[in-house]
Amino acid sequence: xxxxxxxxxxxxxxxxxxxxxxxxxxxxxxxxxxxxxxxxxxxxxxxxxxxxxxxxxxxxxxxxxxxxxxxxxxxxxxxxxxxxxxxxxxxxxxxxxxxxxxxxxxxxxxxxxxxxxxxxxxxxxxxxxxxxxxxxxxxxxxxxxxxxxxxxxxxxxxxxxxxxxxxxxxxxxxxxxxxxxxxxxxxxxxxxxxxxxxxxxxxxxxxxxxxxxxxxxxxxxxxxxxxxxxxxxxxxxxxxxxxxxxxxxxxxxxxxxxxxxxxxxxxxxxxxxxxxxxxxxxxxxxxxxxxxxxxxxxxxxxxxxxxxxxxxxxxxxxxxxxxxxxxxxxxxxxxxxxxxx
Amino acid sequence: xxxxxxxxxxxxxxxxxxxxxxxxxxxxxxxxxxxxxxxxxxxxxxxxxxxxxxxxxxxxxxxxxxxxxxxxxxxxxxxxxxxxxxxxxxxxxxxxxxxxxxxxxxxxxxxxxxxxxxxxxxxxxxxxxxxxxxxxxxxxxxxxxxxxxxxxxxxxxxxxxx
Numbered sequence: 001x002x003x004x005x006x007x008x009x010x011x012x013x014x015x016x017x018x019x020x021x022x023x024x025x026x027x028x029x030x031x032x033x034x035x036x037x038x039x040x041x042x043x044x045x046x047x048x049x050x051x052x053x054x055x056x057x058x059x060x061x062x063x064x065x066x067x068x069x070x071x072x073x074x075x076x077x078x079x080x081x082x083x084x085x086x087x088x089x090x091x092x093x094x095x096x097x098x099x100x101x102x103x104x105x106x107x108x109x110x111x112x113x114x115x116x117x118x119x120x121x122x123x124x125x126x127x128x129x130x131x132x133x134x135x136x137x138x139x140x141x142x143x144x145x146x147x148x149x150x151x152x153x154x155x156x157x158x159x160x161x162x163x164x165x166x167x168x169x170x171x172x173x174x175x176x177x178x179x180x181x182x183x184x185x186x187x188x189x190x191x192x193x194x195x196x197x198x199x200x201x202x203x204x205x206x207x208x209x210x211x212x213x214x215x216x217x218x219x220x221x222x223x224x225x226x227x228x229x230x231x232x233x234x235x236x237x238x239x240x241x242x243x244x245x246x247x248x249x250x251x252x253x254x255x256x257x258x259x260x261x262x263x264x265x266x267x268x269x270x271x272x273x274x275x276x277x278x279x280x281x282x283x284x285x286x287x288x289x290x291x292x293x294x295x296x297x298x299x300x301x302x303x304x305x306x307x308x309x310x311x312x313x314x315x316x317x318x319x320x321x322x323x324x325x326x327x328x329x330x331x332x333x334x335x336x337x338x339x340x341x
Numbered sequence: 342x343x344x345x346x347x348x349x350x351x352x353x354x355x356x357x358x359x360x361x362x363x364x365x366x367x368x369x370x371x372x373x374x375x376x377x378x379x380x381x382x383x384x385x386x387x388x389x390x391x392x393x394x395x396x397x398x399x400x401x402x403x404x405x406x407x408x409x410x411x412x413x414x415x416x417x418x419x420x421x422x423x424x425x426x427x428x429x430x431x432x433x434x435x436x437x438x439x440x441x442x443x444x445x446x447x448x449x450x451x452x453x454x455x456x457x458x459x460x461x462x463x464x465x466x467x468x469x470x471x472x473x474x475x476x477x478x479x480x481x482x483x484x485x486x487x488x489x490x491x492x493x494x495x496x497x498x499x500x501x502x503x
Contacts, residue, residue: 040364044374197354300364301357 014106018095026242027057033295040299064238067231072134075228079133084229084236087126090119091243098250099174101260101280112173113161116251117154120206123244124150127208127215127225130237134228142224145306146208146215152313153205153212159321160195160202163328164188164255167337177259183266187258191337194324196256198317200293203248205309207241209294211301212309249290250283257286386495388462389445392438392476393485395457395492402482403457406433410449410458418442419449419458436478440468461488462495 031046031053038045046053071077097112099105109115124147131143165171167188168179180187189196205212215224226237253259260283264276304312331337350356375382395403406423422435449458461484468474476484485492 036368039368039372042367042370042373044372296361296364300360 018106019092022092022095022243022246023239025246026239027061029242029246029291030060030238031057032291033298036292036295037299040296061235064235065232069231069233070228072136072228074135076133076135079129080228081233083126083130083133084233084240085126086129087123087240088236088243090122090126091240091247094119094247097173098247098254099177099259100250100283102278103174104280105174108174109172111171113165113171113176117158117161120244120247121150121154123240126237126240130229131225134225136228138221138223138227139225141221142215142227145221146225149205149208149212149214149309149313152310153202153317156198156313156317156321157202157206159318159325160192160199161255162325163192163195163321166325166328166332167191173254173259177254177261180258181261181265184258184263186266187256187261187263189256191331192256192324192328194320195328196252198321199256200252200290202313202317203252204294204297205313207244207248207294209241209245210298211303213303214306214309245294246287246291249287249294252290253283253286257290259283259286384462384464386462386498388464388495389447389460390462390464391440391460391466391484392443392449392481393459393461393488393492394436394478394481395459395485395489396482402432403455404433404436405455405457406431407454409452409454413448413452414443415446415448416442416444418444433478436481438476438481439474440476441471441474456496459485459492459496461492463488463491 034056035045035053046056049055049059071080094116096106097109097115099108127146127150128143131139131141131146134140164176168176170176170179204210208215221227226234229237260280261278262276262282265278267276328337397403406421408421408423411419411421418439420435420437420439421433423431424434426432445460447460450456450460453459458481463484
């Protein structure tokens with residue numbers, strides 16, 4: 001009995017501390033996206049519902065939930081309905097190993113990076129099944145594009161994480177963060193600069209965001225894999241996409257920007273002020289910065305052509321990351337970067 | 342050598358950074374958005390919005406049922422029936438405009454010998470039932486009464502160029 005109660009209490013805490021804030025963050029991320037991209041296009045964006053349009057996301061959610069979920073006649077019913085769940089579940093499950101602060105993590109896995117790579121590869125099943133089960137040519141094309149893109153960029157992403165692992169000497173995310181201690185010049189973005197850039201760009205491709213949103217490609221294939229989805233089922237795909245963007249931002253902050261560490265850690269002249277303390281707020285700030293990057297990039301660049309995406313992934317990113325793994329190993333070998341410290 | 346420079350440029354993503362700079366700068370520039378219902382941009386005095394039938398200052402309707410507008414209408418949106426009124430003048434008994442057919446070309450206004458049918462500068466109209474698309478004589482006269490001020494002002498301003 002006690003075990004059951006304890007388990008229930010754990011579930012409640014997970015929902016309260018991780019899922020609910022995550023969903024709220026997604027809601028306000030969509031709002032921020034519309035405002036930021038609006039501002040960059042010399043528009044204003046939603047500003048009618050509530051002060052400065054702050055209730056807009058809730059209006060959108062209510063609208064989506066009240067809409068009918070349309071089941072196409074030729075669709076495979078079960079796969080069609082299970083696909084959104086398959087895409088949202090990994091997007092949420094990855095957060096189990098993401099530390100937002102010192103010790104603030106649900107599962108302190110020793111193989112955290114492997115877990116993350118495994119689950120982020122799972123997300124593509126939802127997309128493929130959604131495209132296939134819809135029984136529509138646009139959805140199928142979008143799903144195929146998306147699958148090919150995610151698979152090829154995962155390699156570049158994995159290799160750039162390999163650089164982090166070489167320097168940190170650990171697969172545990174907390175240890176990776178602690179290995180970067182010492183101020184912003186000790187974070188891994190500096191020794192791994194090309195990998196940092198490639199990780200961000202591959203992250204865009206992984207989440208099917210502009211300029212790599214071939215899977216959506218509204219000018220060519222309408223909306224890609226979720227073209228047949230409506231109402232709540234569509235909302236779930238939407239949630240998964242934005243949760244993945246937030247996840248990639250969080251991981252970039254952890255792997256390359258020192259997670260919750262303060263950028264001014266080693267600056268003695270700042271005295272004992274809060275600026276030198278590492279705290280969860282630094283993590284939030286870094287998260288916000290990388291999340292803003294997604295929107296900024298979307299507002300700036302036009303969509304890549306499909307063959308260009310493949311060329312960039314296979315012929316540019318993978319060779320660069322492979323070479324830089326060796327360079328990172330050289331750094332460690334020559335003592336330029338001390339492993340794990 | 343040029344090829345090397347080009348490779349270097351694309352590796353450093355120089356042009357991409359320039360693009361990002363442009364969008365970042367625009368984020369802080371003043372916006373062009375007009376808050377539409379509260380704020381409106383100025384309209385030309387030749388603006389062709391919803392139709393109206395005008396009256397003389399003494400309250401007599403201008404339309405003499407010559408049917409020129411009905412004849413000139415390229416979309417066949419105007420329907421007119423006429424009869425002799427008690428005082429011996431010819432007047433319309435029916436004057437209907439189908440707003441779905443109308444293309445807002447303004448030929449009816451051009452053809453009218455007594456400046457009766459006009460296109461006002463009022464554009465913010467809507468209907469909640471397809472049947473409401475047909476404006477009858479009473480509605481058109483009411484529109485004329487409602488917008489007489491702006492109609493006559495716009496016609497005056499434009500008079501010098503006609």
